[in-house]
Amino acid sequence: MNNYENLKNSHPCFGGQKNNKGRIHLPVSPDCNIECKFCDRKINDYEQRPGVASSIIKPEEALDIIKRSLELCPDITVAGIAGPGDTLATSNALDTFRLIKETYPDIIKCMSTNGLLLNERAEELIEVGIDSLTVTVNAVDKRIQAKLCSSIIYHGKRYEGEEAAEILIENQLEGIRKIAAAGITIKVNSVLVPGINDQHIEEIAETVSEAGAVIYNIIPLIPQHELADCEAPTCSQIDGARRKAEKYIDVFRHCQRCRADAIGIPGKKDFGGQIYFNRIAHKDTFSHG
Ligand code: CLF
Ligand code: SF4
Numbered sequence: 001m002n003n004y005e006n007l008k009n010s011h012p013c014f015g016g017q018k019n020n021k022g023r024i025h026l027p028v029s030p031d032c033n034i035e036c037k038f039c040d041r042k043i044n045d046y047e048q049r050p051g052v053a054s055s056i057i058k059p060e061e062a063l064d065i066i067k068r069s070l071e072l073c074p075d076i077t078v079a080g081i082a083g084p085g086d087t088l089a090t091s092n093a094l095d096t097f098r099l100i101k102e103t104y105p106d107i108i109k110c111m112s113t114n115g116l117l118l119n120e121r122a123e124e125l126i127e128v129g130i131d132s133l134t135v136t137v138n139a140v141d142k143r144i145q146a147k148l149c150s151s152i153i154y155h156g157k158r159y160e161g162e163e164a165a166e167i168l169i170e171n172q173l174e175g176i177r178k179i180a181a182a183g184i185t186i187k188v189n190s191v192l193v194p195g196i197n198d199q200h201i202e203e204i205a206e207t208v209s210e211a212g213a214v215i216y217n218i219i220p221l222i223p224q225h226e227l228a229d230c231e232a233p234t235c236s237q238i239d240g241a242r243r244k245a246e247k248y249i250d251v252f253r254h255c256q257r258c259r260a261d262a263i264g265i266p267g268k269k270d271f272g273g274q275i276y277f278n279r280i281a282h283k284d285t286f287s288h289g
Contacts, residue, residue, distance in 0.1 A: 002108055002131040004185045004214050010077050011108055012266050014132055014187060014215055018254055022076035022265040023110065024069045025258060026062045027053040027276075028092040032085035033116050034168065035150040036138075037226035038191060041084050053084040053260040054276055059096040063103050065275055069263050072271045076263070080110040082134070083260040088117040097128045108132060112189070116152055116168055118175025126182045133179055134187045134217075135172055139197050140207040142166045147196050150226070173211045180212020187215045187252065192233045192241055194221070205245035216245050217252040 007014040012021045032041065043053060057065065062079075070076055079100050087093035097109050111125070112134040118125075125133070139145035145165035152164040159167060180186055188208040192198060205216055218241050220233045233241075242251045256266040263271040 002185070003183070007108070007132055007185055011110065011132060012078065013110075013134075013217070013252060013255070014185065015252075018267075020075060020265055021078065022073050022263075023078035023080045023258075024066060024076050024263045025080050025082055025261050025272075026065065026096055027056055027084055027261040028059055028062065028081060028096050029083055029085045029087045029090060030056045030092075031089045032083075032114070033089045033154070034086070034114050034152045034164075036114075036191075037148055037150055038193070038221055038224060038230075040225040043084075054272075055261070056084075057276075059092055059099055062096045063099055066100065066104060066107070069271060069275055072274060073264050075265055076107075078108040078110050078132075079104070080112070082112040082258070086116070087111050087113045088121050094121075094124055094128050097130065101129055110134070112136070114168070115172035115175050116154065117171070119171040119178065122175050122178035122182075125179065126184065130179075130184055132185045132187065134189055135176055135208075135213070136189045136191070137169075137172050137204055137208055138190050138193070139165070139200055140169055140173070140204050141200060142169060144197050144200050145169060148191075148193060173207070176208060176211040176213055185215075186213040187217055188213045188249075189217045189219055189255075191219050191221050192238060193227065194231050194233050194237060196230070198233065198237060198241060201241040202244040202247070205248040209249040213249065215250045215252050217255050218242055218245060219255055219257060222257075 081087050081093040108131045110132045111130050115135040138148045142162045142165035146162045151158055151160045220238055223230045245251050261272050261276050
């Protein structure tokens with residue numbers, strides 16, 4: 001298992017400094033179990049926004065894709081799964097990591113989740129041997145979370161508003177505690193939404209740090225879907241939020257809001273169009289990695 005100190009130099013999203021390492025995203029997870037108000041997932045080749053990938057692949061296809069990606073970009077050190085839906089809503093992501101572990105034992109296994117099922121699936125994740133985990137926590141107060149997430153589907157039942165928010169937050173924090181206790185390095189992502197959670201970032205940072213997360217990534221909102229009328233945060237709002245957060249936790253500042261099928265060094269040339277069949281070349285978009 002890679003610890004945080006190792007990852008700072010070998011993982012593009014876990015270091016304070018850019019380290020010029022690459023990642024391959026494997027879009028194996030199509031479904032989601034919550035409804036973020038800023039997310040509108042689609043499969044297409046052209047939109048540059050959250051939740052979009054050009055195709056979904058099967059776990060068995062991942063090994064060949066990794067092999068070809070490493071030939072194109074030998075700087076890739078990380079195999080990441082970041083959607084386009086949630087990685088724990090189906091078993092595809094964990095099945096994919098099991099295959100990767102056998103064939104590429106040295107590649108860093110990185111997973112991103114909304115955390116709804118993290119508490120109940122923590123043991124599986126630990127058994128698979130994930131090296132780095134990202135949990136997207138947009139609020140730790142149910143009144144604020146309810147403004148960011150309309151509903152969840154949990155054990156076959158739909159919950160809305162603050163009731164949904166409470167279940168989500170509890171599972172995220174308990175899941176983080178379990179995963180951290182197993183020695184797995186945890187990053188938390190928050191989407192910064194002016195007027196909703198911008199004054200709440202410090203509390204999130206403090207809470208997730210206490211739960212065991214070690215690095216924090218504050219991602220500016222791309223206004224769309226139900227939050228289309230919100231303003232994107234300004235540079236100074238983003239900077240202010242990061243400064244408050246870093247009183248409690250390391251802050252990651254180089255996020256490129258990658259597509260769920262990005263390949264290469266974040267912010268540099270993307271090889272996804274050469275690997276994923278339907279994809280045409282364009283700039284990276286967001287995944288909740
Ligand atoms: Fe991918 Fe995310 Fe792993 Fe990185 S991305 S699953 S932690 S390997 Fe990185 Fe891309 Fe930002 Fe994510 S730059 S969107 S933080
Ligand atoms: Fe699901 Fe992620 Fe979209 Fe939220 S942002 S609805 S967790 S896919």
